[in-house]
């Protein structure tokens with residue numbers, strides 16, 4: 001039986017190590033999503049952007065991150081604009097306007113939001129809450145923009 005020479009085995013190992021280090025590098029790459037929110041130019045206070053990365057955690061407490069955005073500081077003309085830097089991947093966002101400034105999305109007794117809420121891709125509710133699938137987007141190395149329309153309720 002023919003055996004691989006030591007040098008072939010070594011070369012193979014170096015190739016594997018090279019691939020592994022490139023994968024590790026890819027893990028650290030981040031992308032930027034600019035979130036542009038319209039419909040808040042008259043508003044005072046804060047919006048909160050929550051980032052989710054799976055259907056299982058969608059709209060739950062387990063977020064990738066939550067960012068508080070002070071509307072007055074982030075106003076750019078008629079838009080509230082902010083940037084999120086995230087590892088490359090798939091995400092969905094929920095945005096709410098904290099009208100009573102208590103840091104939480106107020107809901108009624110059956111869980112329907114009482115403060116304005118919007119989602120990435122401007123996904124809307126059909127039957128029940130909007131699905132992760134409708135709100136998900138891919139963040140690659142190229143910066144992207146999510147334009148989100150807040151409607152008063």
Ligand SMILES: [Ca+2]
Pocket residue numbers: 098099100101102103104105106115
């Ligand atoms: Ca609130």
